[in-house]
Amino acid sequence: MYLITLFITLFIIISAVLHIRAEYAKNLTQIYFLKPLTTLSIIILCLIQSPEVSMFYKYIVLTGLVCSLGGDVFLMLPSDQFIKGLVSFLFAHIFYIVAFSSEFGLRFHPVYILPIIVVGIIILRILLPHTGDTTIPVIVYTLVILMMLWQALERWGAAQSQSSLFAVIGAILFVCSDLILAHNRFVKPFKIARLLNLSTYYCAQWFIVLSV
Numbered sequence: 001m002y003l004i005t006l007f008i009t010l011f012i013i014i015s016a017v018l019h020i021r022a023e024y025a026k027n028l029t030q031i032y033f034l035k036p037l038t039t040l041s042i043i044i045l046c047l048i049q050s051p052e053v054s055m056f057y058k059y060i061v062l063t064g065l066v067c068s069l070g071g072d073v074f075l076m077l078p079s080d081q082f083i084k085g086l087v088s089f090l091f092a093h094i095f096y097i098v099a100f101s102s103e104f105g106l107r108f109h110p111v112y113i114l115p116i117i118v119v120g121i122i123i124l125r126i127l128l129p130h131t132g133d134t135t136i137p138v139i140v141y142t143l144v145i146l147m148m149l150w151q152a153l154e155r156w157g158a159a160q161s162q163s164s165l166f167a168v169i170g171a172i173l174f175v176c177s178d179l180i181l182a183h184n185r186f187v188k189p190f191k192i193a194r195l196l197n198l199s200t201y202y203c204a205q206w207f208i209v210l211s212v
Helices: 002-025 028-048 055-076 081-100 110-130 132-158 162-187 191-210
Strands: none
Touching: 002 028, 028 055, 028 162, 028 191, 055 081, 055 191, 081 132, 081 162, 110 132, 110 162, 132 162, 162 191
């Protein structure tokens, strides 16, 4: 099983690198092939994982990954399907929240929730002056992804396990990835945005799968 996991992980890395390269080369054919292929490979990695937590946790994470695959497809289309992509990832994060809270239920520890609130205020203060008609979807999405991070932290605080640590790393990387994407779209585009956004995104999904 270890060798299979290693092989699929290497395949994910190669596919992700080629996808990022295709983004900068503006090769649409390669993008349309490699972007869903990379996420599909992460889904396959999840499928072969022997769950350390529970089968419920595994299948809920798997459902979140499928929603993410839908989001990937919407965001790579030539027409602007940003809201549809946003909704797809919104559902992915809701499923991750369900997974992360499945062991101990929703927890409300101030050590974790207060920093999350501060981070949320900072993010929204940066983004909202630039979001225009998408302000409400951006607010809702920001609240949901921060709740995902919050519940990952709560689970780590309660379990102190390798699985919960991987989930926290994945959640932090996901927030970073989405913040980079949002800043590049709404505030100010910058050259290495796609590199940072996609590399943190794929790493986030990989760590969440390892938490299974």
